[in-house]
Amino acid sequence: MVSPPFRRLLVANRGEIAVRVIRACDKLGIETVAAVSEADRDSLAARMATRAVCIGPAPARESYLKPEALVAAALGTGCEAIHPGYGFLSERPAFSRLCRTAGVRFVGPSPEAIEAMGDKISAVRLATAAGVPRVPGSERIDSLATAQSEARRVGYPVLLKASAGGGGRGMRVVRSEREIAAAMQAAAAEAQAAFGDGTLYMEKFIERARHIEIQVLGDSHGNVVHLGERDCSTQRRHQKLIEEAPSPAIDAAMRAGLADAAVRLAQRVSYEGAGTVEFVYDTDAGRAYFLEMNTRIQVEHPVTEMVTGRDLVTEQIRIAAGEPVSFLQEDVALSGHAIECRINAEDASRGFAPGPGRLAAWSMPQGEGLRVDTHCFEGYLVPPFYDSLLAKVIAHGSSRAEAIARMDSALARCRIEGVPTTVPFHREVMAHEDFRAARVTTRWVEETLLAREKVAA
Amino acid sequence: MAAASATDLTHDDVAKILKIIDEAAHLDEVELEFAGLRLHVRRDASPGESVRRAAANPAVRAPAPVAADASVPAKKAPVAEAQAPAGAVAVRAPMLGTFYRAPSPGEKPFVEVGQHVKAGDTVCLIEVMKLFNSIGAGVDGTVVAIPAQNGALVEYNQPLVYVMPDPASEE
DSSP, X not given: OOOOSOSEEEEOOOHHHHHHHHHHHHHXXXXXXXXXXXXXXXXHHHHHSSEEEEEEOSSGGGTTTOHHHHHXXXXXXXXXXEEOOSSTTTTOHHHHHHHHHHTOEESSOOHHHHHHHHSHHHHHHXXXXXXXXXXXXXXXXXXXXXXXXXXXXXXXXEEEEETTOBTTBTOEEXXXXXXXXXXXXXXXXXXXXXXXXXXXXXXXXXXXXXXXXXXXXXXXXXXXXXXXXXXXXXXXXXXXXXXXXXXXXXXXXXXXXXXXXXXXXXXXXXOOEEEEEEEEEXXXXXXXXXXXXXXXXXXXXHHHHHHHOOXXXXXXXXXXXTXXXXXXXXXXXXXXXXXXXXXXXXXXXXXXXXXXXXXXXXXXXXXXXXXXXXXXXTTOEEOTTXXXXXXXXXXXXXXXXXXXXXXXXXXXXXXXXXXXXXXXXXXXXXXXXXXXXXXXXXXXXXXXXXXXXXXXX | OOOOOGGGOOHHHHHHHHHHHHHOTTOOEEEEEETTEEEEEEOSTTTHHHHHHHHHOTTOOSOSSXXXXXXXXXXXXXXXXXXXXXXXXXEEOSSSEEEESSSSTTSOOSOOTTOEEOTTSEEEEXXXXXXXXXXXXXXXXXXXXXXXXXXXXXXXXXXEEEEEEOOOOOO
């Protein structure tokens, strides 16, 4: 066996992604140290890792969001690398920089690349320079007068967005000039609270949009490859619920165009590691625009793994150790169709209210073409401190219809008791003719599915 | 001291009881019964945890015997936890970092076993990325054990130093 890329690696995250990273390390022969908060001492990741160290109390800002504690934990346990997972510190340039200063490899891009892509205005500028079209919109908006004139130029409706933003926070749709002052104030306040930066910019609001993203991998030898697209249009309040690959909404020419654009952008920032270039696809105009680039592994990476047969997390780790991407672009072949449903501890019938609690029962389906990524087990206490993701069910089939059928039967076999889950919601979507016919847009869940239920109720 | 009931048994009373037991050479087990409270103290290692808890929390009114806290995970608990001396109060790590007994290498340690400390005295340092945090004793008393290793990584909430609180001064 070839020698492992690292001897020991610190997992600076929790939940299913910590488990996913540990599995990848096991495969590569790397020892793992799980950095856990006090609430996660008994977690599956803590049990699976070679060792677990407690980095702080339950609240994330005192544990998973403390760069110094994580780097100190890595140094103190002899780790050569830190995997940040997604969320938490994964896209903080300061954390990547701190790792570099401390002599620990950060599994992800350079602080410079994170910085360039992290600031949305700078990212849009880079994308434009790389020939990646953006949604018509503005630069930084610093006054109401600018906002009004820019909105008139772009044309209503417009979308106000936070420059430092993501995840739907600090966003407002503005349909007329009367609404713009109040929307600006609200969006800036929300952005300030969420990101510590209230800077806004504006984009044309696309009424019927699909969310399409390209997975890329770059290495320190200058190679950048793409692994096709994912379609994450089934969202609620900009939070992805269902993802699939390939997209049922675009043709081969569009696919090739987006992939080329994503690779060009990644090359421009000497991108190292796994990254995702997100696009919004205007279904009416048949045009795609650059949204943002995420400089980390994504929650929905398994759908890409299922259709390409490539392991993105082991690639990430090898790249961090200075190895080249283990395959060439021409070796990437897509096979069949994959769908992922995020099973959250939320009650869809009560506005997706999160419900932590103890799992009285936990039994997940197994079978051909199925994969379940999870950190849950029977008796596990879903803590109230973190996000509500319990598991990701991924179904693969030779066609989209087969993947849907396989997913539906898998969902029917999930036996989860003790907390509310989004399983019933996903079953409803799988059965819906709009989803089956790929007519879903990014606001379909709220405007069609949930709106109709409200009328029916 | 008047006849004690569970409600008026104070922290100092418990500390005194523990001191008596501790100083008696041939005593391994003591059981005291009050109205509504039974205090069970044993000298060997593992049930010591329950003793320490009883002492640290004078308001315990739970029916006896005071059981070890089930929420403390056995597997991942730091090794030093088992060494808790009966009656002593643990000074725990408020953060993960490197534990240092002295202000700098070569200097005298802040405290040694047997030394008396005031609540505000620094007993050790925890370094987190070149930032040194002074850790106070938190209680007046005598240092009875220092389970943490100088220069070693300590986890959040790990016991670093045990201090036997002073008996209450007579009025």
